Amino acid sequence: MAMQNIGRPTQPRAADLENHASLTGGRGLLQDEPLIFELGGWDKTGVDLEPAEHDASDLGDLVRAEPIGLPGLSEPETLRHYVRLSQKNHAIDLALYPLGSCTMKHNPRLNEKAARLAGFADLHPLQPVSTAQGALALMDRLAHWLKTLTGMPAVALTPKAGAHGELCGLLAIKAAHDDAGQGHRRTVLTPTSAHGTNPATAAFVGYQVAEIAQTADGRIDLADLAAKLGPEVAAIMVTNPNTCGLFERDIVEIARLTHAAGAYFYADGANFNAVVGRVKPGDLGVDAMHINLHKTFSTPHGGGGPGAGPVVLSEALAPFAPVPWLVSGPQGFGLIEEPAGEAAQAFGRMCAFQGQMGMFVRAYAYMRSHGADGLRQVAEDAVLNANYVKARLQTAMTPAFPDGPCMHEALFDDSWLEGTGVTTLDLAKALIDEGFHPMTMYFPLVVHGAMLIEPTETEPKRELDRFCEAMLALAKAAKGNDRERLKGAPYLAPMRRLDETLAARKPRLTWRPGTTGVAPAPLAAE
Numbered sequence: 181m182a183m184q185n186i187g188r189p190t191q192p193r194a195a196d197l198e199n200h201a202s203l204t205g206g207r208g209l210l211q212d213e214p215l216i217f218e219l220g221g222w223d224k225t226g227v228d229l230e231p232a233e234h235d236a237s238d239l240g241d242l243v244r245a246e247p248i249g250l251p252g253l254s255e256p257e258t259l260r261h262y263v264r265l266s267q268k269n270h271a272i273d274l275a276l277y278p279l280g281s282c283t284m285k286h287n288p289r290l291n292e293k294a295a296r297l298a299g300f301a302d303l304h305p306l307q308p309v310s311t312a313q314g315a316l317a318l319m320d321r322l323a324h325w326l327k328t329l330t331g332m333p334a335v336a337l338t339p340k341a342g343a344h345g346e347l348c349g350l351l352a353i354k355a356a357h358d359d360a361g362q363g364h365r366r367t368v369l370t371p372t373s374a375h376g377t378n379p380a381t382a383a384f385v386g387y388q389v390a391e392i393a394q395t396a397d398g399r400i401d402l403a404d405l406a407a408k409l410g411p412e413v414a415a416i417m418v419t420n421p422n423t424c425g426l427f428e429r430d431i432v433e434i435a436r437l438t439h440a441a442g443a444y445f446y447a448d449g450a451n452f453n454a455v456v457g458r459v460k461p462g463d464l465g466v467d468a469m470h471i472n473l474h475k476t477f478s479t480p481h482g483g484g485g486p487g488a489g490p491v492v493l494s495e496a497l498a499p500f501a502p503v504p505w506l507v508s509g510p511q512g513f514g515l516i517e518e519p520a521g522e523a524a525q526a527f528g529r530m531c532a533f534q535g536q537m538g539m540f541v542r543a544y545a546y547m548r549s550h551g552a553d554g555l556r557q558v559a560e561d562a563v564l565n566a567n568y569v570k571a572r573l574q575t576a577m578t579p580a581f582p583d584g585p586c587m588h589e590a591l592f593d594d595s596w597l598e599g600t601g602v603t604t605l606d607l608a609k610a611l612i613d614e615g616f617h618p619m620t621m622y623f624p625l626v627v628h629g630a631m632l633i634e635p636t637e638t639e640p641k642r643e644l645d646r647f648c649e650a651m652l653a654l655a656k657a658a659k660g661n662d663r664e665r666l667k668g669a670p671y672l673a674p675m676r677r678l679d680e681t682l683a684a685r686k687p688r689l690t691w692r693p694g695t696t697g698v699a700p701a702p703l704a705a706e
């Protein structure tokens with residue numbers, strides 16, 4: 181009996197968790213860590229240089245009068261600081277990262293190796309194109325794969341994120357309407373379940389946004405769409421599968437109605453992971469779609485790493501694609517940098533140079549290492565994994581749309597928590613103690629207390645089971661007598677419940693001498 185409990189107490193109570201700190205305030209390998217500025221050492225440096233032979237400066241009156249104010253640490257101190265910080269954070273390399281809509285999948289190290297090859301990593305964006313032919317060839321091949329996988333004739337590679345791609349797509353649509361004397365079209369339609377970036381992008385471009393209603397089974401309401409389409413509508417923005425993790429069965433009819441009304445069909449391709457290799461958006465009548473390379477094609481994201489959101493375009497929109505255009509001729513590859521000649525109708529440009537080269541290399545390496553058949557299996561396994569999670573968890577939790585399978589994400593509502601006093605937020609916080617990143621909470625907005633879980637195809641069954649068992653144990657605690665445990669979680673994180681609204685509204689992003697770092701916030705009193 182005692183033996184059993186040595187390694188892992190099976191049922192620690194909230195009080196046990198509260199007291200789970202060492203005599204010096206750490207938790208085993210999780211050391212308490214001040215800000216690097218608080219580590220002080222202003223007079224120290226990590227390097228040991230001989231005094232300069234002539235210390236007369238050439239800088240004249242530009243010589244610094246005050247110390248620069250950067251902390252001086254030795255190399256081991258610096259390394260330890262950052263390694264300790266890194267251990268306070270969840271990472272895809274630690275455990276399943278179920279953040280729905282974000283497609284947090286494993287990033288193969290092969291991609292990282294390729295992206296670090298000097299011929300890619302050390303390029304300068306202004307060096308002569310004749311010296312960057314290999315990089316341009318890779319961009320050309322990536323473009324070929326993106327066009328082939330989507331069944332679309334053109335692609336603009338430069339947008340630097342999904343939202344940036346949406347902006348690119350809508351600007352191309354606006355340019356096409358203006359060109360056709362349809363500049364009076366001022367409205368963009370988005371479904372009620374749309375990702376926030378869709379209406380935000382439309383508003384940023386200057387469109388009015390109108391919502392398309394959703395049916396009881398989580399799809400676009402065709403009758404409502406037909407009623408709202410009209411001569412003032414410029415485009416619809418639709419995700420398929422949608423943010424409820426469901427395939428829009430009427431997608432072809434949605435495209436037909438949209439085109440019949442003279443509007444364009446913008447597809448939010450952030451969920452392409454669910455259908456890549458199985459469905460070509462071009463066959464569905466899509467006119468423009470961004471592809472989050474950092475989701476579907478596995479480039480690191482979530483910690484603020486760069487993204488890439490190339491936009492595929494239909495025949496009608498292709499002439500309006502932003503510069504630079506990548507072209508090939510007898511001299512090899514070249515770039516058209518100005519809206520002139522072939523690119524005369526380009527609406528402008530999305531960024532200073534040619535886009536996120538490192539992301540291009542990673543995504544292309546991912547495509548080539550999977551091959552066409554492997555990419556199809558990506559979609560199949562992503563859907564299989566999500567349905568496995570849905571099937572296991574629906575024994576305790578309520579799926580938002582119980583009928584039929586889901587696509588790549590399993591969506592639950594909070595009706596099963598009714599009467600327990602426990603909320604979606606409490607469950608998410610408790611998941612941190614179990615060693616997982618929380619699922620996406622309260623999104624999509626159309627589902628009450630939404631919990632959106634996306635395992636992705638890179639999770640083995642063993643890890644899916646570990647996650648499901650954690651969720652089921654939390655569900656049992658929520659419904660049983662252990663409500664207090666969930667209300668107080670997380671217990672094992674370096675910080676407990678923070679005032680997230682205050683942190684978002686009034687972030688303290690700078691440190692000044694004499695101030696202390698972040699003080700642990702007291703537990704929110706219920």
Ligand SMILES: *Cc1c(COP(=O)(O)O)cnc(C)c1O
Binds near residue numbers: 341342448451489
């Ligand atoms: C992630 C996502 C976006 C935005 O992509 P970013 O790269 O984060 O700008 C848009 N729509 C959906 C459905 C998404 O999941």
